[in-house]
Amino acid sequence: MLIARLIAETSTLATNLDRARAELAAKGWPVAMAETVRSGMDAIELELPHGDPAGVREVLDRHFAPSDLLLSDHEPVxxxxxxxxxxxxxxxxECIDELADFAGIKDQIAEITERAMQGELDFESALRERVRLLAALDESAIGECLATRIAxxxxxxxxxxxxxxxxxxxxxxxxxxxxxxxxxxxxxxxxxxxxxxxxxxxxxxxxxxxxxxxxxxxxxxxxxxxxxxxxxxxxxxxxxxxxxxxxxxxxxxxxxxxxxxxxxxxxxxxxxxxxxxxxxxxxxxxxxxxxxxx
Known part of the structure; x- marks a missing residue:
């Protein structure tokens, strides 16, 4: 069993839900139930007796994006x-990027951060490289960064x-x-x-x-x-x-x-x-x- 809970644009929800159900059924993953989450909020819940999780996520994403989604093999608790x-x-x-701004090298460090977060660089090596670039920065920059840049x-x-x-x-x-x-x-x-x-x-x-x-x-x-x-x-x-x-x-x-x-x-x-x-x-x-x- 798969339970999909979804929050999406309400004005197109019914139409997109019909299309998603049809595509899921065509793939052999019929939706047995579709109803509002029992707590009575904005999420809808779809129950599928079976299905491939990655495939179900892909179908729902294509029909409802941008959306908020949780897919589970049981009723979420x-x-x-x-x-x-x-x-x-x-x-x-990204704290290190904002801290780097105080050292005048934000663009240089932010590029490394982005590549690391995308999985293109080894995390530890990228971290140590960025920290090395901050050598000699005054410690007071941390407090100023916290006060003015971090929310x-x-x-x-x-x-x-x-x-x-x-x-x-x-x-x-x-x-x-x-x-x-x-x-x-x-x-x-x-x-x-x-x-x-x-x-x-x-x-x-x-x-x-x-x-x-x-x-x-x-x-x-x-x-x-x-x-x-x-x-x-x-x-x-x-x-x-x-x-x-x-x-x-x-x-x-x-x-x-x-x-x-x-x-x-x-x-x-x-x-x-x-x-x-x-x-x-x-x-x-x-x-x-x-x-x-x-």
Whole structure:
């Protein structure tokens, strides 16, 4: 069985739904049921007795884009643990790119960041290269960057607060830096932070990092560790946007790609392309009356 929950343009929903159902049936994946999500919100739910998940996602994407989608092999439930990427997922910027602007090299570093997020470069090598370019930058640039360049994604506070109110553990795991992730986590309400640490000596960045690198393998390991603490049947939610989030997205019960790069989007169980982060609450079936506004 496959359950697809979908939020799309309402004015064309009925027409597009008819076309999608016809195409799915032609592929041998008939839709047994289509109704509004039981919580009574904007999402519709399609039930297919069987089907290829990647193929079903492709059909729904073609007929409803831009959309918000979650595809699962069971009726979605509230996860026990939520693990999220930070840059361009929980916040609306890439911290290292904005920090590089203070050093006058934003374009140079942003190009490397984009290629790394697309999966074109080895993450650790690309990270160390970008950090080296920041050598001798004054540490005060971090505080100024946080104050003037870093803002939560729309819906981030409500998403985290609502999941916590439902008993979900929340973890922020990022290939970025503790100097940014710790205050962001405090602002948004995350209970644990896993990140890299910029080395600072004499009030200036050295161009190095302290300790092991938080990369895609670490992100997945953190998710699995948190799930193991809750027992073998624990459900999990992961969100991210880049290639280094793929193992984490694939390991989660519900892996959702937020405004993501193509490789991450293709690897996920669904995506948020249309709404803000509160669309995740709608896809999980949590009524708006139970949302905790951040």
């Amino acid at each position: 509230i996860p026990r643990v939520f693990v999220s990427d930070m840059d361009s997922t929980m916040i609306s910027a 939560p994604m729309p819906g981030a506070k409500t998403l985290v607060a609502t999941l916590k109110a439902k008993g979900c553990r929340t973890v922020l795991v990022t290939g970025g830096f503790h100097q940014f992730a710790d205050p962001v986590a405090e602002q948004l309400g995350f209970e644990r932070v896993v990140a890299n640490t910029l080395e600072v000596t004499g009030g200036k960045l050295t161009g190095g990092l302290i300790g092991p690198i938080t990369d895609s393998a670490v992100k997945k390991a953190v998710l699995l560790e948190e799930m193991a603490k809750l027992g073998g049947n624990a459900t999990s939610l992961a969100t991210g946007d880049g290639a280094n989030d793929i193992p984490m997205l694939e390991a989660a019960t519900y892996g959702l790609a937020y405004r993501a790069k193509p490789k991450a989007r293709a690897a996920a169980d669904g995506w948020i392309d249309r709404g803000d982060l509160t669309a995740i609450l709608e896809l999980l079936g949590i009524p708006r009356s139970e949302w905790v506004r951040g």
